[in-house]
Amino acid sequence: MAIEWNDHESHGLPGVSEALDAAGVETGAVDALQVTLLPEPPPVEVDARLVAEGLGLDPAQVPAMVADRRIATLCERGVGEDAGLFRFTFYYRGQRFRLVTDADGEPVEG
Structure with a gap:
């Protein structure tokens, strides 16, 4: 459009x-x-264990920490040759963890 x-x-x-x-x-x-305007992609779910490992946290706490924004998130959608990929960045207390996934939330080499 x-x-x-x-x-x-x-x-x-x-x-x-x-x-x-x-x-x-x-x-x-x-x-x-x-x-x-690009169409809105379907939601991508990322395994909390991956985020916890990347930030040194307890996996059980990650969903609540994301929900109340103690862990800030940024999601970027790939275009062109990166179409279908998503780059997530998670920020927590001066730490940054990046993860590239496919549309199913499965990690890919980035």
């Missing part, structure tokens, strides 16, 4: 111009900006 950016009136709203400038979006010389 492509979205055309023609709503130049919204550029006058507070903060919009600054946000567009910070993102490097040209607002004056460009007639339309196309944005491609």
